[in-house]
Amino acid sequence: MSHILVAEDEPHILLLIQRKLETAGHLVATATNGDEALAMALRDRPDLLLLDILMPGREGLEVCKAIKTAYGASAPPVIIISALGQQLDVEAGVSAGADDYIIKPFSPRALLERVEAALYR
Amino acid sequence: MDALPPRSLSETGTELDLRAFYRLIALATQLDAVDPALPALAGHLDVASLAIMAPGERREHAAEDGSHLSVPLMFHDRQLGELRATVRPGTDTAILAARLKFFSPAIALHLVMSTRFEERATESAQRGQLARDLHDERDRLEAVLDATNDAILLVDTQDTLTMATPQFESFTGISRYDILGMPVEHLVQRIGERPGLPAAMTNMISALAGNFTESLGGEFELTEPQRRILVWYSLPVYVRSGVLLGRIFAFRDATRERELDRMKTDFISLVSHELRTPLTSVKGFSDLLLENGADRLDDEIREYVDIIAFNADRLITLINDILDITRIDSDRIELKPEGCMIAEIIDQAAAILHIQLDQRGHTLTIDVPRTLPPIWADPARLVQVMTNLLANAIKYTIHSGEIAVSAFVANSADDLPATAPHAQIFPCVIVSVHDTGIGIAPDDAEKLFQRFYRIETSESRGIGGTGLGLAIVKSLVELQGGRVWFESTPMQGSTFSFSVPTASGSHLASY
Known part of the structure; x- marks a missing residue:
């Protein structure tokens, strides 16, 4: 069981991710904006973060960079989940330090596979 | 009217009175015609009347005919007519004949001069009218050209710039009076001096000036005097008689158009993005439900959820296809070519589609030698091409059929199959996807690669799709230097092929 922080401003998608991960036995904390996600991640280091890009407050990429900087070598893996699906968007995610990039819409099964791949890498 | 020659003329008889002679010429040449001068002369000569008659019988001397006395009007050897006096009774005809003869050369000269003058006047009036007409026509043409929004340059066959409309001045900031009538090199130099004008513009004009065969076009971006996108075209111009006039260069301001294109693309991207969010929840x-709650669903609910999931996938494909087409249209597609192996690309596409293949009960054979040379392509985009072609083969083969993928290398046109387009970059790898499906009727062949075109037959009914797949395949392949073609027999099957240049060719410089 891993502790996963999910930041997503769209409640149905947040619920979808939360349900899928909980069904697989993970402990899920949720945030609906970038500032909240960053505060939670800094206060209580999760095992993995799932971040949307376009959110109120800090954008997902900014949160990703801040967490990678704050934790340094012991930073948890970050997966970006975004509807921005162009090659340039994915490259921007990678340069912000993200470990993986999932484009919406996604299949919940594929999401779980990639979360677990990042956790046990 | 001037005073008449002095009466002393009659007193001097036939002696030459030069003063009177010249005055008469002066008088006559001032007059519009000789006729009005005749009554005055008649008074002077003391005859009843004077008239100029058409040439009658040719004679050198005066002739008496009752009350008339005539002298010929000679100019050099030519008799122009005769001067005929109606003589008062009692006149000394010998003296009168001598006096008439004295005046006759002046009158003859006047006749000649006035005729020539009239001819000249008519001629010059006609010329004047012609010139005015030409001038008006030129004015009209210039006004029309000046009023158009395009900048037009004409370089004649002597490489001289003979026309430049004011728009050229406003597009480039180069005064047209600085370049008109100058050699084209001067124009090229002026363009080169301006930092806001692109080098492509000078290159294009230098390359095309003096070339009177090719028609070309393109696009430039200017940063000064104002940021503009200019669409240009250039072609040789002939007048109706077939005479080469020179070459025109026309420039059109497409800034606003491009801006609208960009806005359209941005809008489509935005809408597509906004569509993804609700679709993420639907899918x-x-x-x-299917993954986690399958055991709790009865068959009917399961079937309905399957349909929802299937259609969510279709919608996602449609959104992705529209985004791709929009990016291709706006030249915003990002191709990242690299040396890659076609066999791996085919395997990846086959892996993506293995579920659909199994569901339909098709067999897939891949006959691609591992020894094929590497190709120069964007692997992700080529997987997309391959996936689209395989997905079509799967979709349009209704019952368990055979789908075969093969590839070979073509080093020259001799290696091409008969159905392949001849314009190819060599060496290239040719990939074919063969199916045993419903095939394509000849009527559909032409439109097959058009956007949103879908075959409508009883066999194809119920086969889902956006009609964008092949349009995307064609664009993606052509953007990578290849070609797409197909052959088909209705109800027997189709073979779609595409070519892609190998990584070894000299074409690499152009990518």
């Missing part, structure tokens, strides 16, 4: 929750 995600229907998948979640």
Whole structure:
């Protein structure tokens, strides 16, 4: 069981991710904006973060960079989940330090596979 | 009217009175015609009347005919007519004949001069009218050209710039009076001096000036005097008689158009993005139901959820296809070519589609030698091409059929199959996807690669799709230097082929 922080401003998608991960036995904390996600991640280091890009407050990429900087070598893996699906968007995610990039819409099964791949890498 | 020659003329008889002679010429040449001068002369000569008659019988001397006395009007050897006096009774005809003869050369000269003058006047009036007409025509043409929004340059066959409309001045900031009538090199130099004008513009004009065969076009971006996108075209111009006039260069301001294109693309991207969010929930929750709650669903509910999930996938494909077409249209597609192996690309596409293949009960054979040379392509985009072609083969083969993928290398046109387009970059790898499906009727062949075109037959009914797949295949392949073609027999099957240049060719410089 891993502790996963999910930041997503769209409640149905947040619920979808939360349900899928909980069904697989993970402990899920949720945030609906970038500032909240960053505060939670800094206060209580999760095992993995799932971040949307376009959110109120800090954008997902900014949160990703801040967490990678704050934790340094012991930073948890970050997966970006975004509807921005162009090659340039994915490259921007990678340069912000993200470990993986999932484009919406996604299949919940594929999401779980990639979360677990990042956790046990 | 001037005073008449002095009466002393009659007193001097036939002696030459030069003063009177010249005055008469002066008088006559001032007059519009000789006729009005005749009554005055008649008075002077003391005859009843004077008239100029058409040449009658040719004679050198005066002739008496009752009350008339005539003298010929000679100019050099030519008799122009005769001067005929109606003589008062009692006149000394010998003296009168001598006096008439004295005046006759002046009158003859006047006749000649006035005729020539009239001819000249008519001629010059006609010329004047012609010139005015030409001038008006030129004015009209210039006004029309000046009023158009395009900048037009004409370089004649002597490489001289003979026309430049004011728009050229406003597009480039180069005064047209600085370049008109100058050699084209001067124009090229002026363009080169301006930092806001692109080098492509000078290159294009230098390359095309003096070339009177090719028609070309393109696009430039200017940063000064104002940021503009100019669309240009250039072609040789002939007048109706077939005479080469020179070459024109026309420039059109397409800044606003491009801006609208960009806005359209941005709008489509935005809408597509906004569509993804609700679709994520539709697809995600229907998948979640099938993945996590399958054992709790009865068959009917399961079937309905399957349909929802299937259609969510279709919608996602449609959004992705529209985004791709929009990016291709706006030249915003990002191709990242690299040396890659076609066999791996085919394997990846086959892996993506293995579920659909199994569901339909098709067999897939891949006959691609591992020894093929590497190709120069964007692997992700080529997987997309391959996936689209395989997905079509799967979709349009209704019952368990055979789908075969093969590839070979073509080093020259001799290696091409008969159905392949001849314009190819060599060496290239040619990939073919063969199916045993419903095939394509000849009527559909032409439109097959058009956007949103879908074959409508009883066999194809119920086969889902956006009609964008092949349009995307064609664009993606051509953007990578290849070609797409197909052959088909209705109800027997189709073979779609595409070519892609190998990584070894000299074409690499152009990519």
